Amino acid sequence: MSILNPPTSVMVGAATAGLVFGAYQFAVPNVADIHASEPNNGAVIAGRKKAVWTSVAILSGITLLTRDRTVFTMGGIMLAALDFNIRHANAVHPATNHMVDMSGYEPVTGG
Numbered sequence: 623m624s625i626l627n628p629p630t631s632v633m634v635g636a637a638t639a640g641l642v643f644g645a646y647q648f649a650v651p652n653v654a655d656i657h658a659s660e661p662n663n664g665a666v667i668a669g670r671k672k673a674v675w676t677s678v679a680i681l682s683g684i685t686l687l688t689r690d691r692t693v694f695t696m697g698g699i700m701l702a703a704l705d706f707n708i709r710h711a712n713a714v715h716p717a718t719n720h721m722v723d724m725s726g727y728e729p730v731t732g733g
Contacts (some may be wrong), residue, residue, distance in 0.1 A: 630640040635696030642677040649673035656711040661722040666712045725730045
């Protein structure tokens with residue numbers, strides 16, 4: 623049972639999503655810099671992991687305090703979207719704009 627009324631729940635959810643966004647801003651470079659760097663950069667991977675764990679801690683703490691599903695949903699969607707965005711940017715080779723797997727092998731695409 624939530625301790626928040628619906629308008630407050632949405633505001634706290636938006637604030638939680640903002641805190642998750644802030645954790646990513648401090649832990650990883652911006653997406654344009656990641657796209658311009660070599661794929662599967664170890665520093666980006668380490669920063670992304672730090673951002674994920676920091677975001678999970680923030681999201682869990684606020685959700686446990688408020689006991690509100692809206693807060694968890696909004697923060698979780700922001701976490702998933704940012705993590706996907708960073709993972710994708712780190713997997714793309716800047717010269718070819720194709721994704722590269724962790725071994726460095728770039729699959730041949732038809733065309």
